[in-house]
Amino acid sequence: MSEDxxxxxxxxxxxxFLDADRLAMRAGDPxxxxxxxxxxxxxxxxxxxxxxxxxxxxxxxxDTGGITGFAISQNRGPLWYLATYGVLPGRQGRGIGRRLMDxxxxxxxxxxxxxxxxxxxxxxxxxxLAGFTLHPQMRMVGRxxxxxxxxxxxxxxxxxxxxxWMDDLDRALRGAGHGPDHRHMLGSQxxxxxxxxxxxxxxxxxxxAGRPTLLAAADSExxxxxxxxxxASAREETLVNCITTPNHWAVDAALTARLHLDQEGFxxxxxxxxxAPYLASxxxx
Ligand SMILES: CC(C)(COP(=O)(O)OP(=O)(O)OC[C@H]1O[C@@H](n2cnc3c(N)ncnc32)[C@H](O)[C@@H]1OP(=O)(O)O)[C@@H](O)C(=O)NCCC(=O)NCCS
Numbered sequence: 001m002s003e004d005x006x007x008x009x010x011x012x013x014x015x016x017f018l019d020a021d022r023l024a025m026r027a028g029d030p031x032x033x034x035x036x037x038x039x040x041x042x043x044x045x046x047x048x049x050x051x052x053x054x055x056x057x058x059x060x061x062x063d064t065g066g067i068t069g070f071a072i073s074q075n076r077g078p079l080w081y082l083a084t085y086g087v088l089p090g091r092q093g094r095g096i097g098r099r100l101m102d103x104x105x106x107x108x109x110x111x112x113x114x115x116x117x118x119x120x121x122x123x124x125x126x127x128x129l130a131g132f133t134l135h136p137q138m139r140m141v142g143r144x145x146x147x148x149x150x151x152x153x154x155x156x157x158x159x160x161x162x163x164x165w166m167d168d169l170d171r172a173l174r175g176a177g178h179g180p181d182h183r184h185m186l187g188s189q190x191x192x193x194x195x196x197x198x199x200x201x202x203x204x205x206x207x208x209a210g211r212p213t214l215l216a217a218a219d220s221e222x223x224x225x226x227x228x229x230x231x232a233s234a235r236e237e238t239l240v241n242c243i244t245t246p247n248h249w250a251v252d253a254a255l256t257a258r259l260h261l262d263q264e265g266f267x268x269x270x271x272x273x274x275x276a277p278y279l280a281s282x283x284x285x
Contacts, residue, residue, distance in 0.1 A: 001058040001070065005053060006044045008067050009060055013043060016069075016086035020120050040282055046283060048082060050074055053180050057107050061096050063086070069146050071100035073107060073115075077175035081110035081285040082115035082268075085123070087236040092122050101175045112175060112271030116242055119265050127268045136273050139241040140254035141262050144234045149257050158191030158202055166193075167255050169200050174285075175277040178214075180285040189213060194222050194231050201226050203283070210234035214281035220249035223277035227253045242267065246276035 001009060014035050021032035035043065054074045061069040069087035072116075073080060076177050082104060087096045102139050115136065117127055128134060159165075167177025177225035180212075185191075185204050194201040194217070203226040217223035227250055230284030231238065240259065243250045251261060267274050 001047070001051065001055075001060045001072070003048065005060055006113060009047065009070050010040050010043050012067050012070060013084065013086055013089055014040065016088055019089040020086075020118055024119060029154055032221045040123060040218060046083075047072060049184055057104065059100060059107075061100055069096050069100055071104040073113075075108065075111060076179050076181070077176040078111055079174065080111040080113035082113070083283055083285075087114075087122075087274045093145065097122060099127050101130055103104070105130060110271075111213050113282055114174070114267060114268070114269045114272065114274075114280070114285050116280060116285070117266045117268045124266065127266075130270040132270050134268050135244045136263060137241065137265050137267055138243040138245075138251060139239060139262050139264045141237065141239050141252065142161065142257040142259040143237055144162050144231045145258035147234065148256060149228055149232055149267055150256065152225050153233065154195050155192050155225060156195045158186075160186065161189070162193050163204065165197065165200055166197075166202050167214070167259040169202070169218060172218070173278050175272060185214065185281075185284065190233075194226070196222075199278035203227065203230050205230045205233055207233070209236075209238065212240055212279060214284065215250075215277075215279040216275075217277045223249055224253040227279075231259075243281040244274040244276070244280060246274055247279065249277055250279060 018032055050072055059071045059075040060067045065171050068091045068134050070085045071085045117123055163182045166182060170177040190205040190207050192203050197224045199218055201222035203215040204213045210233035212227060215226055240254050241264060
């Protein structure tokens with residue numbers, strides 16, 4: 001993929017995931033919607049960022065009609081992650097996804113890796129055949145009951161000066177720091193960290209939706225406090241996702257806030273266990 005591909009690749013992604021969301025719809029779910037113009041701009045910005053950090057991991061498939069699919073993966077030191085992957089609905093099931101995945105895995109080499117996977121039948125089949133272990137993910141949804149949230153102490157706003165110890169914590173939990181991804185997230189999201197360096201932890205909060213997008217901690221008590229802080233800023237309906245079974249502390253913390261338990265997709269890993277206490281970012285893992 002090159003910078004010039006970004007506008008068309010974004011459209012291919014939008015069409016692909018709208019179709020996948022419709023396929024995954026359960027009774028009572030709201031009708032899936034295409035990305036907003038702001039969402040499309042964010043997608044392009046994120047892909048432009050991936051192109052600057054690890055361009056060899058950014059791949060598109062094309063035929064004479066143009067781009068038919070994409071696989072965007074990134075190496076961060078000794079760790080590989082898949083940020084997004086899709087093939088146009090009309091072109092699925094013909095081996096394009098397999099060739100994209102083979103190329104992405106060639107980029108990974110023998111690095112351990114992880115990503116958050118949809119339950120799309122083509123995706124789960126592809127991932128398992130590629131050797132990944134699929135861990136079911138839970139998510140907590142609903143409206144936070146602020147009166148049920150316990151008082152939270154011992155946290156402070158995070159800043160650039162925190163990134164070094166945050167990378168150390170990442171290495172302990174997932175084998176590699178987020179490195180440049182931290183700086184990228186810090187540019188657009190609120191960062192809250194534990195004030196006690198003896199019990200490190202951090203959470204990024206999407207201020208618009210007030211939802212935690214990436215959380216890491218050395219212990220589950222610190223993780224719980226960070227999650228409550230994120231939930232305290234939630235407006236309207238909120239969502240805590242990417243909860244694997246070793247992270248039941250997140251289920252308990254969100255139950256306290258009167259969110260309810262649901263299921264969505266898988267955390268796919270190879271060469272590593274699902275990190276904990278940890279809530280992966282869907283984009284930066
Ligand atoms: C996942 C995805 C990229 C795979 O691309 P693809 O071109 O369909 O992949 P392939 O044809 O190489 O392989 C898919 C496998 O699943 C099967 N498959 C594909 N779509 C299927 C469907 N809807 N139902 C059942 N099986 C399906 C294919 O037959 C193939 O199996 P085979 O190689 O043994 O024949 C594509 O299906 C997709 O874009 N899905 C929607 C978006 C999504 O969920 N992306 C993953 C985000 S984590």
